Amino acid sequence: MNEPYVSVGILSGKSIKFSLSGIYSTDDVRVVAGEQIVTLSDSGMSILWNGSLYSSIEFRPTSYDGDTFELNDVVNGVDFHWQRAEKQRFKGVLxxxxxxxxxxxxxxxxxxxxLVSVISSEMSPDSSLPFLRAHAIISRSWLLAQIKHDKRPGRDTFRNDNKEIIRWWDHEDHSDYDVCADDHCQRYQGVQRIKGSVASGAVEDTSGMVLMADGMLCDTRFSKCCGGVFEEFESCWDDEHHSYLIARRDNINSDRFPDLTDESEARKWILSKPKSFCDTSDDQILSQVLNSYDRERKDFYRWTEIISQEKLVTLLRERSNINVGNIINMIPVQRGTSGRIVRLHIIGTKGDIVIGKELMIRRTLSESHLLSSAFVVEKNFSDSxxxxxxxxxxxxxxxxxxxxCQIGAAVMGEKGYTYDEILRHYYPGASIVKLY
Structure with a gap:
């Protein structure tokens, strides 16, 4: 197998400003360096550039390694608390x-x-080499699994029967390209994120290496902080079990943890602070995983949010079109293996509704997504x-x-675990295979 290419959706809009550094060509013209703009035609069906209309247009670099292009107003962290826009520079075809x-x-x-950009965008070049190598392998595995996986636009990822609203978001949302450039897939923020040679070295050291299980590429999901126990795939996406994405304790004794699908056990776990790899406040370790805007808050392992009655009613209406009056209670109906709520019963003065899965819950209860759906609810009352x-x-x-778990894996790297030990911890039963 030769090294493949990937198509990444970077930015959408009615008009897009960009600049070219180097000499590019389209099907009918060579384009020299400088600022450019493409706009949507009045009909909304074509692209207007340089006085001509196109159904699509491609700018190809003369030198793949030497020429770059820059896009204005690329949004990072869409709908999350760190959302912001910036210019980003890329190599390859636009x-x-x-x-x-x-x-x-x-x-x-x-x-x-x-992958060099992903590793540099997802974490710091000061991260330990075992952690960076492990992440290079899972980022490559996840990406190639998405490229290989059949897109199924008609797939049922939304169910609403007036009693339950169940929704999840996955890569099937992208039908025009393989992956997007934001947290929905993997952070890909261009060549300006690449600093030094550490990230490049980690990718080069593991070139072509992936995780496989049962003869297939592993769907190697990852998140910032598991909270102490790993969640299963089916709690967040399709009702499909993966043998290598199972519940484990994020600690040396990985098989010793309570049944967090049980409400009483989940409550005790979340309200306590059990020892885990990802329980750290070490800024040197956190800075390996979290960009400066990620570190605008540090309460990742255990956190608290207070939502007023008025705010909650507004969020339900504006975020998910739910109107059940004032909220009397929110009760977990189903929890996953990490204690994350999969289905949440919201009871109001005018009715009730069950919502899920975990991202739907996080999106509904916050303007910028809750950190996770692993939470317990405390009701607060004013006098009388x-x-x-x-x-x-x-x-x-x-x-x-x-x-x-990125924070947990960063801690493991600092403690001297090798990249393959990190991978075996988070994806038990998977094997490292070199594809190319």
Whole structure:
């Protein structure tokens, strides 16, 4: 197998400003360096560039390694608390298409070059080499699994029967390219994130290496902080079990943990602080995994959010079109293996509804996503009121908790674990295979 290319959706809009550094060519013209702009035609069906209309247009570099392009106003962390826009510079091919009445900028790039940017975007070049090597392998495995996987646009990822709203988001959302450049897939923030040779070395050291199980590429999910126990795949996405994405304790004694699908056990676990790899406040370790904007808060392992009654009613209506009056209670119906809530029963003065899965819950209860759905609910009352004035959520972890826990893996790397030991911890039963 030769090294493949990957197509990455970077940015969408009615118009997109970009600049070229080097000499690029399209099907009918050579384009020299300088600022450019593409806009949507009045009909909304074509791309207007340089006075001509195109159904799609591709800018190809004369020198793959020497020429680069820059896109304005690329948004990072869409809908999360760190959302912001910035200019980003990329290598490879730049293509524009029209999709759903908007322009989309797509970058085609070699997989290994893409991975160097991902590793640099997801974590610091000061991270330990075992951690970076482990992450290079899982980032490559996940990516190649997405490229290989059949896109199924008609797949049922949303169910609403007026009693339950169950929804999840996955890579099937991307039909025009392989992966996006944001946290929905993997952070890919261009060549300006690449500093020094450490990330490049970690990718080169593991070139072509992936995780496989049962003869197939592993769907190597990862998140920031599992909260102490790993979640299973089916709690967050399809009702499909993966043998290597199972519950384990994020500690030396990985097989010793309580049954967090049980409500009483989950409550005790979340309200306590059991020793885990990902329980750290060491800024040197956290800085390996978290960019400066990620570290605007440090309560990842255990956290607390207070939501007023008025705010909660507004969030339910605006985020998920739910109107059940004032909220009386929120009760977990189903928890996953990490204690994350898979189905949450919301009871109001005008009705009730069950929502899930975990990301739907996180999106509904916050303007920028809750850190995780592993939380317990405390009702707060003002004097003489029967309806809670606010709710306190005591939570654990950051992200979906499936697969590699980035903070936990960074701690393992600092403690001297090798990259293959880290991978065996988070993906038990998977094997490292060199594809190319």
């Amino acid at each position: 293509r524009f298409i029209v999709s759903n009445g908007r322009l989309t900028a797509i970058n085609s790039i070699k997989v290994e070059d893409y 009121e029967e309806i809670p004035s606010s709710f306190t959520l005591h939570g654990a972890g950051w992200g979906h908790g499936v697969g590699l």
